[in-house]
Amino acid sequence: MKIFNKHLFNVVRRLCFPLAVQGGLKRRFFFMRPCTVVTCRTFALSPLLNKDSSSGSTEKLDLDGWKHVVRSVSQEQTSEKISENDGDSNLAATRDLIEMSRLLGKAVPEHISEEQFKILMECPTKTSKRKYLKFLTIKERIKRAQKEKKHEKQKQVEEEKKLKANENNNGEPKNTFLMRFWSKSEDTLFHWRAAQSMIFGQPLVFDMAYENCMSQREMENAVKQMVESEGVNRKAMDPFHFHYCNLKVDGPYHKVFLKRYGEAWDKLFVTVTEKSHVEVFPRDQLVYLTADSPNVMKTFEHDKIYIIGSLVDKSIQRGVSLAQAKRLNLATARLPLDNYLQWEEGAKNLTLDQMLQILMTLKDTGDWVKALQFVPKRKHAGFVVPAFYSKDHLETRKRMKVPDKTTGQEKASNQFARNFVARQTQRKWWEDES
Structure with a gap:
């Protein structure tokens, strides 16, 4: 049974x-029936559950593996929730800090961009956040003052135009047979010259291999000087063909350029490459311009390719560009500042736009006196007139580094002191010996 x-x-x-x-x-x-407890951690599924499988095959599911997967997913979800909560709390704390600073009358900018807000959130302490807010307010005030100055200049220009127009009795500008030169036509002319320089112009290389030698602010100053140099070169009669060598894509320099130019970066008439200038041009035509070079540049050579190091350092690191040129076995040269200027104490380093204006003037005129007028007057006491001095006198002045007027006064005072001492010590003939 x-x-x-x-x-x-x-x-x-x-x-x-x-x-x-x-x-x-x-x-x-x-239909349930009492059975013994099975210690196996797997289920044996019937072939009816899997229609695609054969009648004799079975599939086994590991319960321990499924538990591990479920636990890992739950841990990831909890970690994401915790990070979101931390981010929300940090965001709320920064917003509260900005509002409290505004209510207390502290330095807080009126407009903060998303990038600036991210940098503010990354600041570790409240003091660092307050310092960054103060920096942003100073920057905003400077921009506002520049806009106001620009607006005032535009008003002055309009008033001058009205005064010139009122010179006639009718109150209209003077009639002339010359066509007016509009700003758009100027831009097209400048662009055309820059395009021609990329084919026929003399190359001028900017070495961008100094990213590790500068801070973020120094790099921004270097890019600002290069933007000014590009604008001056574009308006020249015979512009250079700019080459930005060693410029890494998505590098620090490239990011600052994109931030500065925006959409106009792709429209510049400039050759940008990640290659070194040694790979692009023949080595015997390259001349590296550096203030630390022992070789003095006498004349501007049109068949040479001059290299300017894109280095802006307030600490004045000596020998960095010279070491770069020696490492690549390149010829070096420096400007003859001592031969033409009464240089005072200090480093003979010039900005990038000043170097460009000096080279452009030398290229057009070949006159060092005209070219060195772009050197700031605060760095020297005036030009040296070679016709008034002999070679020996010039050499002594270079060694002493003292202007001629002071040296003459010192000589006269020393001679007067010697004569006075001699007269005091000289025995008078009518005095009797004691």
């Missing part, structure tokens, strides 16, 4: 199990 009951139970179970699978595994189709 027991054997018959077991056989009947198995038959009913086989018949009802497919119906239970199709009907959603309802409880009424299951």
Whole structure:
């Protein structure tokens, strides 16, 4: 009887199990019977659950693996929630700090961009955040003052035009047969010259391999000077063909250029390359201009390619560009500042736009006196007139580094002191010996 009951139970179970699978595994189709606890951590699925599989194959699911996956997913979700909560709290704290600073009357800018706000959030302490806010306010005030000056200049120009127009009795500008030269036509003319310089112009290389030698502010100053140099070169009668060598894409220099120019960066008539200037030009034509070079530049050579190091350092690191030129085995030269200027104490380093204006004037005129007028007057006491001095006198002046007037006064005072001492010590002839 027991054997018959077991056989009947198995038959009913086989018949009802497919119906239970199709009907959603309802409880009424299951027949429970007491059984021993199984220690295995896997389920053996019937081939009816997998229609694509063969009748004799079974699939095994590892429960421990599934538990590990579920736990890792839950941990990631909790970590994301914690990071979001931290970010929200930091964001709220920075906003509260800005509002409180404004209410207390401290230095806070009126407009803050997204990049500036991200930098502000990354500041670790409140004092650093306040210092950064103060820096942004100073920067905003400078920009506002520059805009006001520009607006005042425009007003002055308009008033001058009105005064010139009132010179006639009718109150209209004077009639002339010359056509007016508009600003758009000027821009097209300058662009055309710059395009011609890329084919026929003399190359001028800016070495951009000094990213690691400068801070972020010094790099921004260097880019500002290069922007001014590009504007001056574009308006010249015979502009140079600029080459920005060693400029890495998405590097620090490239990011500052994109921030400065914006969409106009792709429209510049400038050759930009990641290659070194040694790979682009022949080595025998390159001349590296550096203030530390022992060789003095006498004349401007039109068949040479001059290199200017794009380095702006307030600490004045000596020998950096000279070491770069020696490492590449290049010829070096420096400007003859001592031969033409009464140079005072200090380094003979010039800005990038000043170097460009000096080279452009030398290229057009070949006159060192005209070219060195772009050197700031605060750095020297005036020009030396070679006709008034001999070679020996010039050499002594270079060694002493003292102007002629002071040396003459010193000589006269020394001679007067010697004569006075001699007269005091000289024995008078009418005095009797004691």
